[in-house]
Amino acid sequence: MAELTELQVELIDAYIKENGVAQNELQVDLLDHLCTSIEHRIEQGESFEEAFQYTLNLFGPGGLKQVQNETFELLTEMNAIMKKVTFGFGLTSTFLLLAGTIFKLMHWPFASIMMVLGAGLLVLGYLPMILAHKLKESPRGEALLHISGFVGLSLTSVGVLFKVMHWPGASVTLLGGMAVLAFGYVPIYFFKRYRTSANRSITLSSSMVSLACLILIFALMKTGNSTWYEHGVMLTNTDVAEQLERTSAVNRELHTRTGDELNLLRTESDRLVSHIDALKLELVAWAANVTPAEAATIRLNDLEKKHDMAVPHDLLLGTENELRDGEFSAVQLKQLFDSYRQLVLDQYPTDLHPTLDRSIGLRTDGTYKDAHGEPQNWMQHEFAYTPLFTVITNLTNWQLEIRQMENQVLLSKISRPEASNPPS
Amino acid sequence: MYSQELLKGTLQTIVLSLLAEKERMYGYEITQHVKEKTAGQIQLTEGALYPTLHKLEAEGFLTTEKVSIGKRVRKYYSLTENGNKQANEKVNEFRRFSETMNDLLNSFNPNPELQWRS
Numbered sequence: 217m218a219e220l221t222e223l224q225v226e227l228i229d230a231y232i233k234e235n236g237v238a239q240n241e242l243q244v245d246l247l248d249h250l251c252t253s254i255e256h257r258i259e260q261g262e263s264f265e266e267a268f269q270y271t272l273n274l275f276g277p278g279g280l281k282q283v284q285n286e287t288f289e290l291l292t293e294m295n296a297i298m299k300k301v302t303f304g305f306g307l308t309s310t311f312l313l314l315a316g317t318i319f320k321l322m323h324w325p326f327a328s329i330m331m332v333l334g335a336g337l338l339v340l341g342y343l344p345m346i347l348a349h350k351l352k353e354s355p356r357g358e359a360l361l362h363i364s365g366f367v368g369l370s371l372t373s374v375g376v377l378f379k380v381m382h383w384p385g386a387s388v389t390l391l392g393g394m395a396v397l398a399f400g401y402v403p404i405y406f407f408k409r410y411r412t413s414a415n416r417s418i419t420l421s422s423s424m425v426s427l428a429c430l431i432l433i434f435a436l437m438k439t440g441n442s443t444w445y446e447h448g449v450m451l452t453n454t455d456v457a458e459q460l461e462r463t464s465a466v467n468r469e470l471h472t473r474t475g476d477e478l479n480l481l482r483t484e485s486d487r488l489v490s491h492i493d494a495l496k497l498e499l500v501a502w503a504a505n506v507t508p509a510e511a512a513t514i515r516l517n518d519l520e521k522k523h524d525m526a527v528p529h530d531l532l533l534g535t536e537n538e539l540r541d542g543e544f545s546a547v548q549l550k551q552l553f554d555s556y557r558q559l560v561l562d563q564y565p566t567d568l569h570p571t572l573d574r575s576i577g578l579r580t581d582g583t584y585k586d587a588h589g590e591p592q593n594w595m596q597h598e599f600a601y602t603p604l605f606t607v608i609t610n611l612t613n614w615q616l617e618i619r620q621m622e623n624q625v626l627l628s629k630i631s632r633p634e635a636s637n638p639p640s
Numbered sequence: 641m642y643s644q645e646l647l648k649g650t651l652q653t654i655v656l657s658l659l660a661e662k663e664r665m666y667g668y669e670i671t672q673h674v675k676e677k678t679a680g681q682i683q684l685t686e687g688a689l690y691p692t693l694h695k696l697e698a699e700g701f702l703t704t705e706k707v708s709i710g711k712r713v714r715k716y717y718s719l720t721e722n723g724n725k726q727a728n729e730k731v732n733e734f735r736r737f738s739e740t741m742n743d744l745l746n747s748f749n750p751n752p753e754l755q756w757r758s
Contacts, residue, residue: 248714
């Protein structure tokens with residue numbers, strides 16, 4: 217039996233390594249296989265070169281590299297454990313997202329944690345495993361289809377999570393994800409499958425339906441509140457602001473007719489109205505991410521985040537973990553309202569206090585119920601997840617109440633000057 | 641020679657049954673053995689054999705031992721206990737499959753003229 221020289225064996229070994237076979241075990245297999253085959257051919261009278269060439273041709277057009285690729289593919293096929301893990305990821309994230317949503321709707325604790333975990337598991341666990349599996353099992357040309365599907369779905373899921381959690385960047389992520397699905401995945405799916413599919417009308421209609429669904433979600437996202445409703449609220453806001461202006465002007469005039477006696481009321485009224493003005497600017501500044509001075513030039517109607525519920529909540533109440541009680545907090549506002557109310561009451565005879573207490577504005581001691589019947593205090597009722605433009609309208613309305621309370625005191629003083637100084 | 645398409649699903653069965661019969665074999669030997677035994681009707685391509693061997697080894701059906709031959713190493717493949725069971729199962733399954741196919745195809749007459757007359 218012909219035996220190859222050491223040099224020839226080394227030559228074959230180098231050829232195997234040079235042609236992209238990196239896996240050790242396979243190198244050993246192939247070296248022995250090539251050598252044995254060549255030895256057989258030489259025995260039948262061929263030269264080394266001829267035998268070498270003949271043997272290589274047996275491996276087909278893909279050559280040795282193809283053997284390694286196929287080995288790799290077979291070895292990395294999704295095995296039973298991987299299938300179970302993928303299934304587990306899918307099931308757990310679905311369960312967490314479902315439970316999180318229900319908890320969120322019912323305002324039960326741990327809703328956010330469940331939703332974040334569920335979405336995280338979906339985007340970091342389940343989807344990548346499905347992608348890896350799809351990339352392995354389907355032909356090379358379909359890689360783009362699966363990658364676009366993965367990117368689109370991941371971005372959409374993250375976007376929805378951010379939206380629900382009121383985190384920044386939600387809309388951009390969500391739109392990006394939906395754009396990838398609409399302009400990447402769906403068209404690629406259609407062009408890849410239409411030609412080869414057995415039932416073309418099904419392929420066509422399923423592409424159309426998925427596109428229609430994306431358009432519907434997009435439309436839903438963009439609509440938000442109806443424009444007519446919005447128009448109505450804005451009109452009310454303008455009306456209240458105008459009335460505030462008129463009442464302030466009347467009060468300024470009335471103050472010139474009363475003596476120094478009401479100086480304290482005047483300064484306190486002006487101070488509280490200015491404080492609320494500053495609070496409104498602060499809200500707009502937070503929402504538009506500008507300084508309060510710049511916020512003064514922004515019209516509420518043009519503000520992109522006018523429906524935002526997180527900005528007023530965070531500024532006035534603080535986050536769930538950290539309640540606010542400093543400058544521009546709801547706690548501060550309530551204190552200012554209460555002391556102003558007391559100041560106004562003090563302008564009237566004591567026997568009128570119980571009656572007046574029920575009729576004058578700025579009451580902050582009411583008890584309220586939220587949508588689920590849970591008791592709320594005044595601050596929660598006014599500011600917990602209330603849209604920005606509603607909060608600003610309410611603030612303007614309180615400014616008007618302040619001016620009206622001031623106005624009533626002024627009128628009562630002018631008509632009955634002795635009333636404030638009852639004979640002792 | 642049979643088409644590769646037809647052989648694709650039977651490669652594991654062929655390898656397992658060969659190893660059940662011949663204690664231990666190396667890659668080249670398997671290809672040659674199949675070629676001789678089937679008078680060239682079945683030719684295992686080298687490109688398909690080694691991926692299958694490695695896959696079966698990874699699944700625990702095969703084990704290898706290495707023997708040095710001069711400058712190179714020869715890997716002999718043999719069945720594990722599980723591999724023996726798997727060989728039996730695969731061969732039985734294929735027998736049943738081939739019987740079913742026979743039954744199915746017996747009713748088919750490849751001569752269209754005869755069909756026309758009956």
